[in-house]
Amino acid sequence: MQNRFKVMVVDLSRGKSTVEYFDTRNAWLGGSGLSAGLFSHYALMDEDPFHPDQPLILAIGPLTGYFPLMSKTVLGFMSPYNSQYAESHAGGRSALALKFAGYDALVLKGRARKLTCVGLGSKEVHIQDVHFLKGMNIFKTGKKMRTMKPRNPGHRSILRIGPAGENLVRYSCINVDTYRHFGRMGGGTVMGIKNLKGIILSGDSHMELDPDLRKEYTKVYDEIYTQVVQSGTMRKYHDLGTPENLIPLNELHALPWRNLQSTHDPGVEAISGETFARDLLLRQVACAGCPVGCVHIGLLRERFGKEHEFLYRQVSYDYEPIFAVGSMLGVASGPGVLTLLEDVEKLGLDAISAGVALAWATEALEKGLITKEQTLAPLEFGDVQAYREGLRNIAEQPNEFYKTLAMGTMVAAEKFGGEDFACVLGQEMAGYATGENYYVSQALGLRHSHLDTGAYSFDQEKDSKDTVEAINFMQDQEDYRVLMCSMVGCLFARKVYPKNNLLKALNSVGYEFNENELDAVVKKIKSHRWALKFRTGFKPEEVKIPSRYLEVQTWKGKADPDYMNRLKKEYAKVLREMAENWQKEMEANNESS
Amino acid sequence: MKVLRTPHMERCIGCYSCSLACARSVYKSLSWKRAGIQIRSSGGISTGFEAGVCLACDPAPCASACPTDALRQRKGGGVIFREKLCINCGECAKACPVDAIYFDPEWNTPVLCIHCGRCVSFCPHDCLEMVEVPKEKKNAE
Numbered sequence: 001m002q003n004r005f006k007v008m009v010v011d012l013s014r015g016k017s018t019v020e021y022f023d024t025r026n027a028w029l030g031g032s033g034l035s036a037g038l039f040s041h042y043a044l045m046d047e048d049p050f051h052p053d054q055p056l057i058l059a060i061g062p063l064t065g066y067f068p069l070m071s072k073t074v075l076g077f078m079s080p081y082n083s084q085y086a087e088s089h090a091g092g093r094s095a096l097a098l099k100f101a102g103y104d105a106l107v108l109k110g111r112a113r114k115l116t117c118v119g120l121g122s123k124e125v126h127i128q129d130v131h132f133l134k135g136m137n138i139f140k141t142g143k144k145m146r147t148m149k150p151r152n153p154g155h156r157s158i159l160r161i162g163p164a165g166e167n168l169v170r171y172s173c174i175n176v177d178t179y180r181h182f183g184r185m186g187g188g189t190v191m192g193i194k195n196l197k198g199i200i201l202s203g204d205s206h207m208e209l210d211p212d213l214r215k216e217y218t219k220v221y222d223e224i225y226t227q228v229v230q231s232g233t234m235r236k237y238h239d240l241g242t243p244e245n246l247i248p249l250n251e252l253h254a255l256p257w258r259n260l261q262s263t264h265d266p267g268v269e270a271i272s273g274e275t276f277a278r279d280l281l282l283r284q285v286a287c288a289g290c291p292v293g294c295v296h297i298g299l300l301r302e303r304f305g306k307e308h309e310f311l312y313r314q315v316s317y318d319y320e321p322i323f324a325v326g327s328m329l330g331v332a333s334g335p336g337v338l339t340l341l342e343d344v345e346k347l348g349l350d351a352i353s354a355g356v357a358l359a360w361a362t363e364a365l366e367k368g369l370i371t372k373e374q375t376l377a378p379l380e381f382g383d384v385q386a387y388r389e390g391l392r393n394i395a396e397q398p399n400e401f402y403k404t405l406a407m408g409t410m411v412a413a414e415k416f417g418g419e420d421f422a423c424v425l426g427q428e429m430a431g432y433a434t435g436e437n438y439y440v441s442q443a444l445g446l447r448h449s450h451l452d453t454g455a456y457s458f459d460q461e462k463d464s465k466d467t468v469e470a471i472n473f474m475q476d477q478e479d480y481r482v483l484m485c486s487m488v489g490c491l492f493a494r495k496v497y498p499k500n501n502l503l504k505a506l507n508s509v510g511y512e513f514n515e516n517e518l519d520a521v522v523k524k525i526k527s528h529r530w531a532l533k534f535r536t537g538f539k540p541e542e543v544k545i546p547s548r549y550l551e552v553q554t555w556k557g558k559a560d561p562d563y564m565n566r567l568k569k570e571y572a573k574v575l576r577e578m579a580e581n582w583q584k585e586m587e588a589n590n591e592s593s
Numbered sequence: 594m595k596v597l598r599t600p601h602m603e604r605c606i607g608c609y610s611c612s613l614a615c616a617r618s619v620y621k622s623l624s625w626k627r628a629g630i631q632i633r634s635s636g637g638i639s640t641g642f643e644a645g646v647c648l649a650c651d652p653a654p655c656a657s658a659c660p661t662d663a664l665r666q667r668k669g670g671g672v673i674f675r676e677k678l679c680i681n682c683g684e685c686a687k688a689c690p691v692d693a694i695y696f697d698p699e700w701n702t703p704v705l706c707i708h709c710g711r712c713v714s715f716c717p718h719d720c721l722e723m724v725e726v727p728k729e730k731k732n733a734e
Contacts, residue, residue: 065613065623066623068610096609096625099623100624100625100626153633153634154631154632154633154634155625155626155631155633178639203625203626204626205624205626206616206622206623206624206626206627206697206699207622207623207624208621208622208623209617209621209622209623211621214621218617218618221617225610225715229717283606284606285606285607286606286607286608287608288607288608288609288625289608289609289610289613290608291606291608291610291715291717292608292717293606293608293717293718297639314639
């Protein structure tokens with residue numbers, strides 16, 4: 001095994017590419033770690049995210065393809081949403097395609113003169129002019145890209161942006177293989193900035209298994225595979241999938257409804273995982289390398305003529321998108337949710353941010369802070385047609401109001417009013433009104449994601465108001481998640497991959513870590529990521545948690561402002577110290593070398 | 594003699610566990626392509642998946658096309674490959690009527706299904722089966 005990472009660096013300004021060998025595998029592992037390492041190397045820290053030379057990084061890990069559910073790719077970039085270092089994760093075929101193309105990472109820098117599609121295989125790089133795809137939606141773009149290079153049907157991953165990304169909506173996603181996404185923090189916007197409409201990754205090469213390790217590797221693989229398919233821990237993800245959480249969270253009074261005016265509604269039955277599975281589920285598909293198959297695809301049958309004229313749409317659904325365009329917008333209808341999700345997909349928006357943005361706009365309109373002349377569509381909770389117009393307007397930005405809303409809900413709230421009910425925790429909230437720990441965790445989290453620390457489960461498990469206990473939970477979770485996301489594994493596989501299994505897997509493919517050594521690398525990666533976030537402008541002390549979070553009732557009653565403020569203050573201190581200590585350590589190392 | 598069949602591909606979720614198992618256990622590789630069973634979507638994931646796999650022809654056109662008997666007819670259908678007889682000409686892959694032979698560009702040898710059945714247990718949705726070759730076929734032989 002080559003000890004350095006093999007990275008393809010594509011310079012879109014020059015139209016040339018370079019194979020580079022970056023640092024050492026033992027230093028950065030891969031995925032989250034590698035992305036942070038590459039960002040330090042390639043990013044222009046004092047320039048804004050719109051600078052053409054800011055890198056867009058795709059990174060995989062040491063277990064990618066080797067083991068089940070090691071199926072994710074990490075995207076690293078300076079976020080056009082908040083100008084800070086950001087990560088977003090996606091599966092589909094992207095991870096295995098990059099692995100079999102023979103690279104640990106792909107870095108895209110520069111800005112193409114014309115709309116461009118990059119194709120990468122083991123023996124080819126193509127920088128293709130695709131000006132004719134301008135403005136084309138995600139599905140049509142995907143179909144056209146299948147005819148482009150490299151041609152390797154079935155063994156490629158096709159990444160693309162829609163009109164939202166081209167128009168620089170700050171929360172544009174990158175669609176991966178039709179049903180998966182680098183959803184959050186504006187990865188799609190970075191492609192828009194670069195004039196990059198699509199990326200094709202072609203997995204056309206092979207790695208021969210080390211004869212000395214093959215026996216042990218196969219043994220470990222079989223053990224893990226058996227756990228995945230037989231232990232039952234993964235069954236829920238295939239069965240109802242993540243939407244199985246809608247009813248339990250609604251029962252708990254923790255499901256945000258109508259811009260978080262409420263946390264419970266009897267209408268939940270119509271958008272529950274059970275209802276989707278019974279009435280709308282067409283089939284499940286999987287990310288490459290994952291036998292679970294958690295990607296749920298709904299069938300939307302639509303009449304378009306007076307006679308019996310029908311068309312059908314296949315729309316993927318999950319808990320978060322159902323929350324974002326369902327409960328959050330008061331849309332208590334499965335077909336209504338799928339209709340909106342299909343639009344979100346075509347436009348290439350991040351479903352969570354788009355839904356939450358429209359929820360804020362609806363309440364702002366109700367309260368008279370904005371007018372119908374501004375919203376153009378008569379936004380009203382539950383009105384699917386109005387929200388279809390709203391989504392299109394976010395992507396197309398026909399007026400000043402939508403230009404502002406396309407920069408983020410809080411940007412719009414600061415301009416038009418309604419900051420107290422803008423459901424933003426670092427970015428538009430994910431669907432968990434579970435309490436103080438979650439609010440602080442998302443607001444201060446590295447990715448501002450529910451997946452940073454999983455604090456929504458701490459809210460549900462613990463009733464204490466002990467800030468030390470909460471911060472310890474978040475830190476422990478983050479340690480593990482940094483490790484898993486450096487492998488790069490799917491976070492649904494947490495039970496299959498406790499740390500000892502990850503160590504065993506790493507050892508079986510030739511990484512000679514022991515537990516202490518691995519812990520030390522993870523600590524370094526974690527600190528480094530935080531140092532990058534602070535270096536690019538993160539000021540946790542200034543992050544505001546809107547008052548809506550203090551007003552709303554959960555099963556515990558209202559949030560405790562004193563506890564939330566203490567937790568936020570202490571957590572901010574822990575994060576700042578970690579980043580600053582690491583920064584000092586790096587500076588000391590640089591001086592001594 | 595059994596052969597590999599793919600009777601339930603409509604259940605396939607596109608996880609590639611079968612291909613990866615074949616690459617790992619038969620071809621000692623980590624690969625999507627170096628596998629006797631290749632999963633492809635037919636026009637994007639929204640249209641479902643197909644398995645590209647040897648249909649166990651008898652007589653096998655690939656064996657007929659092989660000029661050096663490196664591929665020989667397998668009893669019950671399919672072929673047996675003997676690497677030391679192979680002159681790396683690639684005629685077998687061209688002759689396969691269903692495009693089920695991947696001619697490995699590094700090894701310059703055919704990668705194909707040997708009907709060993711090792712992929713079957715890795716399919717989480719029972720898309721694959723090892724089936725006994727019908728008796729009539731045996732009698733006809």
